[in-house]
Amino acid sequence: MGEELATGDLGYFRNIDGQTYYFISGRKRDVIKRYAETVSLRDVDDLFRSFFDSGDCIAVGFANDLAGEELGLVLRDPPAAFESKLQDFITRQIPAMFRPRVIVCTPRDLRTPSGKPRRWQFQNLFIEYKTVQFGNQIVFRSEGAD
Secondary structure, eight states: OOEEOTTSEEEEEEEETTEEEEEEEEEGGGEEEETTEEEEHHHHHHHHHTTSTTOOEEEEEEEETTTEEEEEEEEESOOTTHHHHHHHHHHHHSOGGGOOSEEEEESSOOBOTTSOBOGGGGGGGGGGGTTOOOTTOOEEEETTOO
16 A cells, blocks of 8 residues: 655555665556546646647646546647647547646646656646536636736
């Protein structure tokens, strides 16, 4: 059995020959519960990586009164006129359970120097969507835009 560490990692420790060893077994926030279904944020990242050649996007879960948790996508400096192409890609290629409801564009780095997603740093971008009932719509916005 594992415990949640302050970093958000899941892990456990073992005492072996008088030494304490810590083992990391995963990340707590790499999954969300959306309409009682578990959705892996890593799987969503992988689905969108094929659309964004650079892989400069990360999935972020956020609280939503209707769904429990909803799915957002954060993009770093997307190309001009990406919105309609992305909308078409989502409609044709992405299964409904993995479709984001809010897509936010940002100039900030999405990953740590070692390549891990900084999902926790973008949670605040989705606070205003806690009570929104989305239906089939996808909200596109830029960070800092009202």
